Amino acid sequence: MHELSIAHSLVDLAGDAAARAGVERVSVVHLRLGALAGVVRDALEFSFEVASAGTPLAGARLAIEAVPVRVFCPRCEAEAELADVQQFRCPRCGTPTAQVLAGRELELVALEYDEAAAPLGV
Ligand SMILES: [Zn+2]
Numbered sequence: 001m002h003e004l005s006i007a008h009s010l011v012d013l014a015g016d017a018a019a020r021a022g023v024e025r026v027s028v029v030h031l032r033l034g035a036l037a038g039v040v041r042d043a044l045e046f047s048f049e050v051a052s053a054g055t056p057l058a059g060a061r062l063a064i065e066a067v068p069v070r071v072f073c074p075r076c077e078a079e080a081e082l083a084d085v086q087q088f089r090c091p092r093c094g095t096p097t098a099q100v101l102a103g104r105e106l107e108l109v110a111l112e113y114d115e116a117a118a119p120l121g122v
Pocket of ligand 1: 073074075076077090091092093094095
């Protein structure tokens with residue numbers, strides 16, 4: 001399951017950040033997940049629980065912000081949000097487009113320790 005290897009990477013990354021910040025426990029891990037990232041959200045949440053066991057991330061909540069797919073339409077010369085990720089067409093004029101501007105994200109955004117959220121600065 002490829003979500004498990006992603007979860008292990010997240011735990012490593014977040015664990016390093018927590019160690020640099022001098023904290024022993026992380027309460028929330030904020031993640032941005034694009035609709036095109038190829039990651040199944042439920043599987044990632046489950047994998048994160050498995051991968052974080054016995055680490056400073058154990059018991060931390062994975063807060064996932066879903067990022068919609070945004071494309072650039074050459075005809076409208078504008079950005080648009082895709083309504084359906086199966087159809088890469090401008091929602092305004094219907095022109096097919098493959099210029100994806102957003103939606104492939106899989107990014108660790110921030111960690112929350114006991115109280116405050118700390119930006120990672122990565
Ligand atoms: Zn258009």
